Amino acid sequence: MTTFEQAASLARLHERVRLDRGTITGLLFGLLGVTLIAGVAPTIDSTTRQFNFERPPDPAGIRFHPPTWIITIGVLYLLTAALSLGSPAAQRWARLTRVLSALSFIPLTLVLSLALSDNAGTNVVNLLGQSLVLATPLALGATTGLWSERSGIINIGIEGTMLTSAGVGYMIYALLGNANSAFWLWFSIVIAILAGGLVAALHAVLSIRFEVNQIVSGVVINLFALGLTGFLRSEVIFKTGNTSGVSTSDIGLPLLSSIPVVGTQLFSGGPIYWMMYLVVFGTWLVMFRTPWGLRVRSCGENPHAAETLGINVLRIRYQSVILGGFIAGLGGAWFSMESQAGFDNNMTNAAGFIALAALIFGKWTPWGAFSGALLFGFSRALGTRLQFLGVEVSGFEIPSEFFQSLPFVVTLVVVAGAVGQSIPPAAAGQPFHRSK
Amino acid sequence: MAQINTGTAAPVLEVDNVTKTFPGVVANDNVSLTLNEGEIHCLLGENGAGKSTLVNMVFGLYQPDKGTIRVHGKETRFTDSGDAIAKGIGMVHQHFQLIPVFTVTENIILGNEITKGTLLDFNTARRQVLAIAERYGLAVDPDATVGDLSVGEQQRVELVKALFRDANILILDEPTAVLTPGEVDDFFSVVRNLTQQGKSIIFITHKLREVLAVADRITVLRSGKVVGNTTAKRATQQSLANLMVGRDVVFRVEKTTTNTSTTALQTRGLRVQDNRGVQAVTDLDLEVRTREILGIAGVEGNGQRELVEAICGMRPPNGGTVQMLGHETTAWSPRRIKQLGVAHIPENRSKHGVVAQYSIADNLVLNRYTHNKFSKRGVLNRSAINTEAVALIEQFDVRATGVTAALDTLSGGNQQKVVVARELSGNPQILVVAQPTRGLDVGSIEFIHRKIIELRDRGVAVLLVSAELDEIMALSDRIGVLYRGRLAAIVDAADTTREKLGLLMATGSTTHPPQAQQ
Numbered sequence: 035m036t037t038f039e040q041a042a043s044l045a046r047l048h049e050r051v052r053l054d055r056g057t058i059t060g061l062l063f064g065l066l067g068v069t070l071i072a073g074v075a076p077t078i079d080s081t082t083r084q085f086n087f088e089r090p091p092d093p094a095g096i097r098f099h100p101p102t103w104i105i106t107i108g109v110l111y112l113l114t115a116a117l118s119l120g121s122p123a124a125q126r127w128a129r130l131t132r133v134l135s136a137l138s139f140i141p142l143t144l145v146l147s148l149a150l151s152d153n154a155g156t157n158v159v160n161l162l163g164q165s166l167v168l169a170t171p172l173a174l175g176a177t178t179g180l181w182s183e184r185s186g187i188i189n190i191g192i193e194g195t196m197l198t199s200a201g202v203g204y205m206i207y208a209l210l211g212n213a214n215s216a217f218w219l220w221f222s223i224v225i226a227i228l229a230g231g232l233v234a235a236l237h238a239v240l241s242i243r244f245e246v247n248q249i250v251s252g253v254v255i256n257l258f259a260l261g262l263t264g265f266l267r268s269e270v271i272f273k274t275g276n277t278s279g280v281s282t283s284d285i286g287l288p289l290l291s292s293i294p295v296v297g298t299q300l301f302s303g304g305p306i307y308w309m310m311y312l313v314v315f316g317t318w319l320v321m322f323r324t325p326w327g328l329r330v331r332s333c334g335e336n337p338h339a340a341e342t343l344g345i346n347v348l349r350i351r352y353q354s355v356i357l358g359g360f361i362a363g364l365g366g367a368w369f370s371m372e373s374q375a376g377f378d379n380n381m382t383n384a385a386g387f388i389a390l391a392a393l394i395f396g397k398w399t400p401w402g403a404f405s406g407a408l409l410f411g412f413s414r415a416l417g418t419r420l421q422f423l424g425v426e427v428s429g430f431e432i433p434s435e436f437f438q439s440l441p442f443v444v445t446l447v448v449v450a451g452a453v454g455q456s457i458p459p460a461a462a463g464q465p466f467h468r469s470k
Numbered sequence: 471m472a473q474i475n476t477g478t479a480a481p482v483l484e485v486d487n488v489t490k491t492f493p494g495v496v497a498n499d500n501v502s503l504t505l506n507e508g509e510i511h512c513l514l515g516e517n518g519a520g521k522s523t524l525v526n527m528v529f530g531l532y533q534p535d536k537g538t539i540r541v542h543g544k545e546t547r548f549t550d551s552g553d554a555i556a557k558g559i560g561m562v563h564q565h566f567q568l569i570p571v572f573t574v575t576e577n578i579i580l581g582n583e584i585t586k587g588t589l590l591d592f593n594t595a596r597r598q599v600l601a602i603a604e605r606y607g608l609a610v611d612p613d614a615t616v617g618d619l620s621v622g623e624q625q626r627v628e629l630v631k632a633l634f635r636d637a638n639i640l641i642l643d644e645p646t647a648v649l650t651p652g653e654v655d656d657f658f659s660v661v662r663n664l665t666q667q668g669k670s671i672i673f674i675t676h677k678l679r680e681v682l683a684v685a686d687r688i689t690v691l692r693s694g695k696v697v698g699n700t701t702a703k704r705a706t707q708q709s710l711a712n713l714m715v716g717r718d719v720v721f722r723v724e725k726t727t728t729n730t731s732t733t734a735l736q737t738r739g740l741r742v743q744d745n746r747g748v749q750a751v752t753d754l755d756l757e758v759r760t761r762e763i764l765g766i767a768g769v770e771g772n773g774q775r776e777l778v779e780a781i782c783g784m785r786p787p788n789g790g791t792v793q794m795l796g797h798e799t800t801a802w803s804p805r806r807i808k809q810l811g812v813a814h815i816p817e818n819r820s821k822h823g824v825v826a827q828y829s830i831a832d833n834l835v836l837n838r839y840t841h842n843k844f845s846k847r848g849v850l851n852r853s854a855i856n857t858e859a860v861a862l863i864e865q866f867d868v869r870a871t872g873v874t875a876a877l878d879t880l881s882g883g884n885q886q887k888v889v890v891a892r893e894l895s896g897n898p899q900i901l902v903v904a905q906p907t908r909g910l911d912v913g914s915i916e917f918i919h920r921k922i923i924e925l926r927d928r929g930v931a932v933l934l935v936s937a938e939l940d941e942i943m944a945l946s947d948r949i950g951v952l953y954r955g956r957l958a959a960i961v962d963a964a965d966t967t968r969e970k971l972g973l974l975m976a977t978g979s980t981t982h983p984p985q986a987q988q
Contacts, residue, residue, distance in 0.1 A: 319589075323589045323590055324585075324588055324589055324590060325583035325585060325590060328576060328579075328580055328583060328590065329580065329581070331569075331572070332569050332572070332580050335569045335570070335571055335572070336567065336568070336569045336570075338567060339567035339568060339569055339580075340580065340581070341531075341550075341551065342529075342531070342551050342561070342563065342567045343551070343552070343555070343567075343580055343581030343582070344550055344551050344552020344553075344555055344581050345552075345580070345581050460570070460571075
C-alpha cells in the first residue's frame with residue numbers, strides 16, 4: 035500500500051469510528067488496564083501494606099495486598115474500555131464506570147506509592163483532613179471568581195488579591211506587635227478582608243469604568259501584588275521584628291470532634307476553615323435564592339435584558355466584584371494568619387489560579403466550585419504526602435518536584451478531560467454600555 | 471380592571487413633537503403619535519426610518535432632545551426603563567431581552583422579584599405567571615429553560631413578562647419578523663385578545679399585509695418624520711408602500727421568461743444530517759439549470775438549512791453527491807467551491823454572512839481578498855479595497871456614512887445589501903441564496919429581488935431557499951417543496967397556486983387533506 039492509500043484508508047476508518055470524548059477515554063482506560071494487569075501487578079512488591087486510621091505505633095487500619103488491588107482496578111479499567119467501545123445501549127453504563135475509574139485513580143495512586151516505598155502504611159484519615167484544610171483557600175478563591183464572573187467581570191486577579199490580603203493583614207498584625215491577643219488577630223483578619231475588597235474595587239474600576247481588558251487588568255493585579263507584598267515584607271514586616279506569631283486556634287465541632295480516630299482530623303479546624311463552609315453556603319443562598327442574586331446572574335448573562343427591566347447593571351457589577359474581593363481577602367488571611375502566622379513571598383503559591391480551575395470544574399456553581407476545591411485540595415495534600423513516603427521506581431527515588439507538580443497535572447487532566455463542556459456566563463468579559 | 475372606552479376617552483399615550491438626534495443623524499424629527507385605549511396602532515416604516523428610536527424614548531431607554539411624552543394625560547420624563555415600567559409601559563423588543571439559561575419564571579420576575587422575607591418566592595411567582603398566561607391565552611411553561619423554547623414560545627414569555635409588570639401600553643417591536651406564517655396567525659389572535667382586555671398596543675412592522683390585517687390606526691414614518699396618518703380601513707398595500715418608500719413601489723417583480731439550457735448544479739441521492747445527527751435531508755435529487763431560479767419552499771426545519779450547507783461545503787453529507795459546473799464538489803471546502811464560481815448568501819447573516827466588527831470595506835472583500843487586485847504577497851492593498859467598497863456601496867445603494875465604519879453600525883437591511891453586493895460582485899456562475907430578505911423593509915426587498923432576477927438573466931443558476939411563499943412565487947421559474955428532508959414535488963411556477971404549495975408544505979402531498987399537527 036502506498037502512503038497515500040494508507041492515509042485514505044485511515045481517513046475512512048476515522049469516519050466510521052467517531053472519536054468522541056467517551057471513546058478516547060475508554061481507549062486510554064483499556065491501555066491502562068492492560069498495563070496494570072500485565073505489567074505492574076506481577077512485578078510490584080507484594081508485601082502487605084496498610085491504610086492507617088490512626089497515628090503509629092500501633093494504628094488501626096485496612097491491610098491490603100498491593101497486586102490484588104492493582105489487578106482489581108485494572109479489571110475495572112478493562113470493563114470501562116469494553117463498555118465505552120461497545121454498543122450505544124451500553125453507553126449509560128459506560129459513563130458510570132468511567133466516573134468510577136476516574137475516582138479509582140486516588141486509591142491506585144496510594145496503593146502504588148505505598149508499594150513502591152519502604153513504608154508499611156500511611157494515615158489516610160489524616161490525608162483527608164489535610165485535603166479539607168488545603169481546600170479552604172481554593173474554595174474561597176473560587177467563590178471570589180464566582181461572584182465576579184457571574185456578574186460579567188472575568189477575574190484572574192484572585193491570586194493577587196489573596197496575596198495582597200495575606201501580606202497587608204499580616205503587616206497590620208506585625209505592626210500591632212504580635213500582641214498574642216485574639217482581638218488584634220481578628221482585627222488584622224478584618225483588615226485583610228477589607229484589603230481584598232480594595233484590590234477587587236481596583237479591578238472593578240479598571241474593567242467597568244475604564245473598560246480595560248479584564249484579563250490584562252487581572253494580570254496587572256497579580257504582578258502588582260507580588261511587588262507590593264515583597265516590599266511590605268522586607269520594608270515593614272521585617273523591620274518590626276515580628277516575622278512570626280500566633281495563628282488562629284482550632285475549633286472542634288461539639289460531639290463530632292470527640293469521635294475517636296476521625297474526630298480531630300475531620301471535625302476540627304480553624305475559624306477561617308469553618309467560615310469557608312458558611313461562605314460557600316451563603317453564596318449559594320444569596321446567588322440563587324435572593325432577588326439580588328438573580329440580578330447578579332442576569333448581568334453576567336444578558337446585561338441588556340437586565341437594563342430593559344430597570345436594573346442598574348454597572349452598580350450590580352461593582353457590588354458583586356467587590357463582594358468577591360472580600361471573600362478573597364478572607365482567603366488571604368487564611369494563608370498568613372490561620373495556616374501559619376507569618377508572611378512569605380508568593381505564599382499563595384498559585385492557589386488563586388487553581389481556584390479558577392475549580393470554578394471551571396464546578397461549571398460556575400457554588401457547590402461545583404467547592405467540589406473542585408476539594409479535588410485540588412486533595413491533590414495538593416497527596417502531593418505533599420507522597421514526598422514524605424519516598425517513592426522509588428527501580429531504585430530511583432522520584433524527585434519531590436514531581437509531586438509538587440501533581441496538583442497542576444490533575445488540574446490539566448480534570449479540566450481538559452473529565453469535566454466536559456463548561457459554559458461560562460455569556461456576557462463575562464464584555465464591557466457594558468448603557469443605552470442613551 | 472379595564473373597561474373599553476371607544477373614542478371619547480383621553481389617549482393613554484401622547485407623543486408630542488419629539489426630536490431625537492444622534493451624532494450625524496436626526497433619528498426623530500418633530501414626531502407626534504397618539505395611542506387610544508384598546509387600540510392597535512401600527513407604526514410603519516422602512517429600516518432606519520426612526521421607529522425604534524421613537525419607541526425606545528417611550529420606553530425610557532433614550533431621552534428625547536425636544537418635545538414631550540404624556541402618559542394618561544400627564545407629562546413624564548423617564549430616566550430609564552424602570553420608570554417607564556412603573557408607568558405601565560411594557561415593551562417586547564425585536565431581539566428578545568431574555569436570559570437563555572434562566573427559567574421562564576426567573577426571566578419574568580427579574581427586576582420585579584416576588585419575595586418571602588428576603589428570599590425569592592418561586593411558588594407564588596409560578597402561580598402568578600400561570601394566572602397571567604391563562605388570562606391572556608399565552609401558553610408558557612413556567613419551569614422550562616428559556617434557551618430550550620422555540621421563538622414563538624419565547625415571544626409569549628416576553629409578553630407575559632410585560633403583563634406581569636401590569637403593562638397597559640404594550641410596545642411590540644417587529645414581533646412577527648421571527649415567526650412562521652402559522653405562528654403569525656396565532657400571534658394576531660393573542661394581540662386582539664389583549665386589546666379586548668383593555669391593553670393598548672403600538673405595533674411596529676414593515677409588513678404591509680400584517681398592518682392591514684391587525685391595525686386600527688396607522689402612522690407611517692420615513693427618514694425620522696411622520697409622513698402619513700391613516701386607518702386600516704382607508705389604506706391599501708400600495709398606498710402604504712408608497713408612503714413608506716416615498717415613491718411608487720412595484721410589487722410584481724418584472725421577469726421575462728427565459729430558455730434554460732445546461733445543468734449547473736445537481737445533487738444525486740444527497741443525504742445530510744443535522745447537528746444532532748438526525749437525517750435532515752434524505753436521498754435528494756435536485757437540478758438547477760443555468761438561466762433559471764429554482765425556488766425551494768417548505769416550512770422551516772424541513773432540511774433547507776442542511777441542504778444549503780451541504781451544497782456550499784459547510785456540512786459534509788453522509789451520502790450522495792453534489793455536482794457543480796461539471797465538477798464533483800461533494801467533499802470540497804467552502805473556499806474551493808467559492809473559487810469555482812459559487813456565490814452564497816447565507817440564511818444566518820451574523821453567523822455566516824459577515825464579520826460584524828470589521829469595516830464595511832473589509833466585509834465587502836471577504837470572499838476575494840486573496841485576489842491580486844486586493845493583496846500582494848500577503849499584504850492587503852487598502853486603497854484598492856476601499857475604492858472597490860466605495861463603488862459597491864454606490865451600486866448596491868448601501869446607506870452608510872463611509873466604508874471604514876464597522877458593519878454593525880448599519881441597519882439589518884443595509885448589512886444584507888453588503889452581503890449581496892459582495893456575493894454578486896465575484897461574477898458567480900451559481901448563486902445559492904437562503905432567506906435573502908428576512909426582516910428587510912419593502913425598499914430593500916424590491917432591490918434584492920431585482921438583483922437576483924438580473925443575475926438569472928445574465929445566465930446564472932440560482933437556488934433560492936425561502937420561507938416566504940410570496941417571495942418563492944414571485945421569483946422562481948420552478949419550485950421544489952421540501953417536506954421532512956425529501957422533495958415532495960417540483961412544479962413550474964407558472965402553473966401552481968399559493969394554496970397548492972401551502973398544502974404541499976404542510977402535508978408533503980397534494981392528495982391528502984391537511985392534517986392536524988401531532
